[in-house]
Amino acid sequence: MDQSRPAPAPGPHRLALEGIVKRFAGAVLANDHIDLALRPGEIHALLGENGAGKSTLVKIIYGVLHADEGRVLWEGQPVTISSPARARALGIGMVFQHFSLFESLTVTENVQLALDGRQGENLAQAIDEVAGRYGLALDPKQRICDLSVGERQRVEIVRCLLQNPRLLIMDEPTSVLTPSEVESLFVTLRRLAGEGVSILYISHKLDEIRALCHRATILRAGRVVGACDPATTSTRDLARLMIGEDPGALERRDPPVWPHAAGDEAPRLELERLSMDAESPFAPPLTDVSLKVRSGEIVGIAGVAGNGQGTLLAALSGEHRAPRPEAVRVDGVAVGHLGPAARRDLGLAVVPEERLGRGAVPELSLAENALLSSYRSGALVRRGLIDRTRAHGLARTIIERFGVRAGGSRAAAGSLSGGNLQKFIIGRELLQKPRLLIASQPTWGVDAGAAAAIHRALLELRNQGGALLIISQDLDELFAIADRIAVLCAGRLSATRPVHEVSLEQVGLMMGGLFDDVPTPAPEARS
Amino acid sequence: MKMFLHLEARGEPSRLWIWAAPLMAVFLTLAVGSALFAALGKDPLQALNGFFIMPVSTLYGATELLVKAAPLALIAVGLAVGFRGGVWNIGAEGQLTLGAITGGGLALALGAVDSPLVLPAVLLAGVLGGMAWAAIPALLRTRFHANEILTSLMLTYVAQLLLGWLVHGPWRDPHGFNFPETAPFSPHAILPVLLEGTRLHLGIPLAGVVILAVWALLARGFIGFQIKVMGLAPRAGAYAGFRQNRLVWFSLLLSGGLAGLAGFSEAAGPIGQLQPALSPGYGFTAIIVAFLGRLHPVGIVLAALFMALTYLGGETVQLFMGLPLAVTGVFQGLILFFLLACDVLILYRVRVGRRPAPGVS
Numbered sequence: 001m002d003q004s005r006p007a008p009a010p011g012p013h014r015l016a017l018e019g020i021v022k023r024f025a026g027a028v029l030a031n032d033h034i035d036l037a038l039r040p041g042e043i044h045a046l047l048g049e050n051g052a053g054k055s056t057l058v059k060i061i062y063g064v065l066h067a068d069e070g071r072v073l074w075e076g077q078p079v080t081i082s083s084p085a086r087a088r089a090l091g092i093g094m095v096f097q098h099f100s101l102f103e104s105l106t107v108t109e110n111v112q113l114a115l116d117g118r119q120g121e122n123l124a125q126a127i128d129e130v131a132g133r134y135g136l137a138l139d140p141k142q143r144i145c146d147l148s149v150g151e152r153q154r155v156e157i158v159r160c161l162l163q164n165p166r167l168l169i170m171d172e173p174t175s176v177l178t179p180s181e182v183e184s185l186f187v188t189l190r191r192l193a194g195e196g197v198s199i200l201y202i203s204h205k206l207d208e209i210r211a212l213c214h215r216a217t218i219l220r221a222g223r224v225v226g227a228c229d230p231a232t233t234s235t236r237d238l239a240r241l242m243i244g245e246d247p248g249a250l251e252r253r254d255p256p257v258w259p260h261a262a263g264d265e266a267p268r269l270e271l272e273r274l275s276m277d278a279e280s281p282f283a284p285p286l287t288d289v290s291l292k293v294r295s296g297e298i299v300g301i302a303g304v305a306g307n308g309q310g311t312l313l314a315a316l317s318g319e320h321r322a323p324r325p326e327a328v329r330v331d332g333v334a335v336g337h338l339g340p341a342a343r344r345d346l347g348l349a350v351v352p353e354e355r356l357g358r359g360a361v362p363e364l365s366l367a368e369n370a371l372l373s374s375y376r377s378g379a380l381v382r383r384g385l386i387d388r389t390r391a392h393g394l395a396r397t398i399i400e401r402f403g404v405r406a407g408g409s410r411a412a413a414g415s416l417s418g419g420n421l422q423k424f425i426i427g428r429e430l431l432q433k434p435r436l437l438i439a440s441q442p443t444w445g446v447d448a449g450a451a452a453a454i455h456r457a458l459l460e461l462r463n464q465g466g467a468l469l470i471i472s473q474d475l476d477e478l479f480a481i482a483d484r485i486a487v488l489c490a491g492r493l494s495a496t497r498p499v500h501e502v503s504l505e506q507v508g509l510m511m512g513g514l515f516d517d518v519p520t521p522a523p524e525a526r527s
Numbered sequence: 528m529k530m531f532l533h534l535e536a537r538g539e540p541s542r543l544w545i546w547a548a549p550l551m552a553v554f555l556t557l558a559v560g561s562a563l564f565a566a567l568g569k570d571p572l573q574a575l576n577g578f579f580i581m582p583v584s585t586l587y588g589a590t591e592l593l594v595k596a597a598p599l600a601l602i603a604v605g606l607a608v609g610f611r612g613g614v615w616n617i618g619a620e621g622q623l624t625l626g627a628i629t630g631g632g633l634a635l636a637l638g639a640v641d642s643p644l645v646l647p648a649v650l651l652a653g654v655l656g657g658m659a660w661a662a663i664p665a666l667l668r669t670r671f672h673a674n675e676i677l678t679s680l681m682l683t684y685v686a687q688l689l690l691g692w693l694v695h696g697p698w699r700d701p702h703g704f705n706f707p708e709t710a711p712f713s714p715h716a717i718l719p720v721l722l723e724g725t726r727l728h729l730g731i732p733l734a735g736v737v738i739l740a741v742w743a744l745l746a747r748g749f750i751g752f753q754i755k756v757m758g759l760a761p762r763a764g765a766y767a768g769f770r771q772n773r774l775v776w777f778s779l780l781l782s783g784g785l786a787g788l789a790g791f792s793e794a795a796g797p798i799g800q801l802q803p804a805l806s807p808g809y810g811f812t813a814i815i816v817a818f819l820g821r822l823h824p825v826g827i828v829l830a831a832l833f834m835a836l837t838y839l840g841g842e843t844v845q846l847f848m849g850l851p852l853a854v855t856g857v858f859q860g861l862i863l864f865f866l867l868a869c870d871v872l873i874l875y876r877v878r879v880g881r882r883p884a885p886g887v888s
Contacts, residue, residue, distance in 0.1 A: 318768065340767065340768030341767075342768075361763045362759075363759050364759065385748055386747055388747070
């Protein structure tokens with residue numbers, strides 16, 4: 001791999017930041033005198049936990065935000081990057097984590113919108129040319145809604161490349177890609193770097209940074225806490241620099257034991273050939289999804305975003321009703337026709353993917369957010385009236401028990417950081433002592449410390465006999481905590497397999513829809 | 528290069544300003560109102576005195592303020608419940624009219640029945656009438672996803688035409704010299720006057736009690752919490768298992784019922800019979816009152832008193848200074864305008880900046 005990472009050319013820096021300071025309202029220092037320099041042809045990693053200030057810094061470089069102090073030097077010259085248009089004119093391109101593409105338009109039309117004044121035909125040709133040169137397989141005539149997430153990202157990259165950038169910023173580019181898509185992205189990025197394009201690569205994923213990047217700058221709490229050559233630094237050292245403490249190995253409990261393996265008891269959750277339409281026109285419908293989750297196990301559902309995860313979660317939580325009541329059973333009871341409240345009464349708890357606006361109401365206090373899903377337990381509501389003392393008590397219990405960093409039970413949910421709010425939501429669901437917990441992306445965008453705490457809490461519920469279904473795009477997470485794993489692709493669910501019997505590559509293949517290329521497990525007699 | 532004015536979201540809106548903005552809006556309304564009076568050739572101080580002080584300088588004036596503020600506050604509190612939950616009942620005027628029709632109809636039908644139950648019965652009929660009228664937009668929204676802003680507003684005109692037909696036609700008082708009005712209600716169906724020499728009737732303390740009850744419901748009741756969640760984050764409400772349709776029904780029936788009560792109280796209080804023009808637009812003004820009062824019961828009571836004053840003030844300056852009655856509408860419009868403008872400035876700060884034209888580097 002080292003031969004594909006030639007040392008960047010010496011000479012003046014492509015981009016240099018000197019003493020960048022950005023303050024937000026309330027005097028929070030998001031960037032505290034940050035220095036950063038990129039050479040031509042260098043792939044430079046920007047590494048840090050959530051809230052470390054990476055996004056702020058990148059937005060300053062791309063002209064979305066303006067620094068309060070400090071200098072930006074472009075090719076050695078001081079510049080003011082007043083807007084993204086100015087950044088693009090200088091030669092800075094950015095691929096955002098959340099793509100900005102019009103789903104109903106074609107690839108060419110989307111690119112055309114970004115580059116005003118270029119003809120469609122030439123443009124299709126130019127797209128083909130750039131895509132071919134960098135190994136980005138893409139059909140300019142296809143509509144975005146028919147493309148996979150990886151292909152959509154290629155559209156974003158091609159759109160940047162057509163403007164001949166000299167600095168390309170990639171924000172968490174691999175978070176939604178399959179392993180093979182990641183490999184091909186790296187090939188593209190290395191080729192670009194070989195041609196002298198500087199790349200600022202933002203990621204949490206330490207292995208990727210070690211494989212790809214020439215330099216790494218590590219941010220913590222708005223400050224640069226270290227810079228290193230990631231290839232010669234161990235993953236453990238990188239993690240320590242990023243988190244500031246030894247991450248502490250996740251306590252992997254005993255190998256899975258299924259207390260009810262004899263099969264007398266009905267599974268806690270059973271999906272039987274569930275088919276239903278998606279909420280949005282751009283998500284695939286669920287087709288014949290069958291699954292069993294038993295007491296004392298964690299079943300993980302892997303898959304690239306947009307393959308039916310949202311519909312599946314809504315079908316399980318009761319936010320969308322199944323066409324047949326028997327398609328969804330909780331403890332043997334057909335619940336497909338029941339709403340969320342009735343399902344909660346059967347011991348179901350749900351952690352949705354979106355924390356703000358679904359799992360919690362940002363404007364309301366933590367006490368009110370504790371009430372949001374706990375109102376049927378703990379005598380919080382009596383004769384139609386809310387017992388506010390108890391609601392605040394519950395919120396304080398969640399805060400203490402799950403180590404939520406918050407300004408008390410009166411703090412607005414929106415004032416918490418993503419990780420702390422997620423700990424609060426998961427704590428709220430766990431305190432209802434659910435018999436069955438369904439969580440989507442439980443540690444998405446959460447820092448490593450909070451993620452470890454969340455994983456410990458989920459495993460504890462499992463060890464106490466709870467049944468858990470975790471929908472996640474983070475394979476490392478599923479391999480760390482799940483007992484069995486299945487893959488959702490284009491609305492179909494693969495058979496579940498014990499985690500220790502499948503490899504990362506096999507899951508990656510299934511995420512690409514190749515269910516049949518993976519050897520089938522032993523007959524599904526007991527699982 | 529072009530100059531741009533752009534709005535930049537502030538992080539946290541200031542709590543102080545959330546409540547100071549309505550006062551600011553009142554102040555700006557007074558300032559612009561003075562200029563307006565000056566432009567009409569009147570002494571602004573004298574006009575403001577006539578508009579805001581004179582009407583309430585007597586006991587009768589002060590009680591009139593309450594007579595006008597009570598229906599405004601009653602309707603606005605009901606509307607505020609729905610507004611918190613994103614249910615936009617714009618047709619309180621129609622529900623008010625229908626409440627007056629059903630309550631008045633029962634009062635006329637009962638005629639001279641002498642029972643202490645007559646008054647509760649006719650009040651209840653008024654409430655049910657308002658509810659029934661609000662049930663139509665509720666049904667249309669929950670069954671057919673019809674926008675309740677349009678349906679409730681359109682039903683207002685239907686209700687007013689229905690009232691007009693009734694008082695011009697079947698319900699016209701045979702001894703009324705052909706005036707378009709019903710026979711006076713019997714004394715048992717009338718809200719008794721509490722203070723001799725004024726029009727301060729039982730409907731006013733009744734409105735106070737109802738407003739307190741709604742306040743308790745909003746502050747402590749689980750249904751109030753559900754409505755709040757539904758307004759702030761509908762997806763969180765669905766996640767929690769709150770039934771949106773039930774909350775739409777609840778908000779519309781509550782606001783319709785309170786508007787109906789206000790409507791019949793108007794007919795059975797100061798007026799004593801049904802007439803084609805029962806309300807000087809209370810149902811619409813109450814929308815301004817609800818927002819001026821920040822959808823909070825205490826704020827709504829204060830806002831209702833202020834808006835009631837604009838009605839009295841308009842009449843006073845018409846009488847004593849020969850200014851047109853439209854001054855009332857102008858003041859009500861000004862205050863809503865300034866409140867909305869202040870709100871924009873609370874949530875955003877204005878930046879004057881330059882942006883390079885596209886393509887220029």
